Amino acid sequence: MNQSEQKQIMMNNLNAKIKARSAILKEAKIHETEDGFTYIDADLPSYNFNVVTLPETNRPLNPNTFKEIMAYYNSRKYPINVWCWSQQTDIITLFKEAELKDYGTDYLGMIAELRSFRPIVPDPDADCHFEKASSPEQLVTFGNILSSLYAGSNEEKQIQAYFEKAAQSCLLEDSRFQHVIGYYQGKPVSIGSIFFSDSVAGLYDIATLESERGKGLGTKLTSYLLNSAKGKGAAYCTLQASPGAENIYRKLGFDTIDRLKVFVNFE
Known part of the structure; x- marks a missing residue:
């Protein structure tokens, strides 16, 4: 399995887990856009549960959709988090344009x-x-x-x-x-x-x-x-x-x- 495949199976599992964890709450809302974004409104002011996931790597990223998602959270005054790989410089640029901030702690994706x-x-x-x-x-x-x-x-x-x-x-x-x-x-x-x-x-x-x-x-x-x-x-x-x-x-x-x-x- 090459690195790209490893990255994809990790993100697939992470995204599925985020949705499954939210789905057990009656008040939570799971939004999925036509262009591949998923964003969770957990009905809790928590960045551990209000999460945005990106389209799969082979799909184009729609900046306008992302800006609309950020506007949604800002209107709710909810903290959120969103992950990406460190080499995805175009996505990082998009995050910064949306006034998101680097959390300050990087993590290592690992696989066994x-x-x-x-x-x-x-x-x-x-x-x-x-x-x-x-x-x-x-x-x-x-x-x-x-x-x-x-x-x-x-x-x-x-x-x-x-x-x-x-x-x-x-x-x-x-x-x-x-x-x-x-x-x-x-x-x-x-x-x-x-x-x-x-x-x-x-x-x-x-x-x-x-x-x-x-x-x-x-x-x-x-x-x-x-x-x-x-x-x-x-x-x-x-x-x-x-x-x-x-x-x-x-x-x-x-x-x-x-x-x-x-x-x-x-x-």
């Missing part, structure tokens, strides 16, 4: 071929185990750990609000998702999710409570997620990693595709 993946068997650890969220209470716990990455901000409140609503929806019954919680000494301290589309498993929401970092829990969690994805028959696994975590994921079998940039409509 699971057909050749050999499960890593971690050292026995009676203090650590992982569970797939199977109850509304566990889904709320998942959201609380994820929201801790945004402690003290409005985003923390909105992520908690989303998962409180999701806990009362059909999200737990959606076989495309797995929401996994890592427990250390009986306490929920880490999370990660998988979204399955076609033969691809996308890893998302990998986080550990700040007080519990440095114990190797993130590596063990990611290995658990990879084993689960392979067990479900996925051929490839993708994720978006911070540059500082690249070596960790490489050791687990991931290769870097390219750098991703995030743009937002707020300071």
